[in-house]
Amino acid sequence: PVLCMSVLGKIPDVSKTITADFKKTNSTVCLIGKTDDSLGGSVYYQVNGLEGDSVPRVDLKVLPKTFGAIYKGIQNGKILACHDVSEGGVIGAIFEMCVGGNCGASIKAGDDELLLETTGCFIVEVENEEVAKKLFKGVPFKISGKITKDEKLKVENLFTVDIKKLQQA
Secondary structure (H helix, E strand, C coil): CCCCCCCCCCCCCHHHCCCCCCCCCCCEEEEECCCCCCCCCCHHHHHCCCCCCCCCCCCCCCHHHHHHHHHHHHHCCCEEEEEECCCCHHHHHHHHHHHHHCCEEEECCCCCCCCCCCCCCEEEEECCHHHHHHHCCCCCEEEEEEEECCCEEEECCCEEEEHHHHHHC
């Protein structure tokens, strides 16, 4: 079962909102939030016909801090793009952000984290690593890579694939 909520509200200053598409070549890509390595219920399990009773758990003590850091980063203009980690996991979110930004990404990540679908985790784009370290101090985060001009998704030591080919698939 999945709880799905939609919320509507008035945004006093729409200039303090962001979209999910990557914005700038050479900016930094980060994974924000506490991940759980459970894959039960994931797209990976579904596609491969696997079953698992271990679904990702959300750390309710860390989650408000994660939301607070992301909100603050958006409000002060330090977060350029943000996408939740959900169906398709970390790599799915990064791919979608590349498609929207007509760009690519070079990612340093283990194959064990690419498919994680932990609720309360986000992929964000910030100007550089220094901004990330200041903004996400006290919150679980990992610098995952950089945005590239070429439209290829590169995961170090695993694969490189053309974004257009992924879109067609």
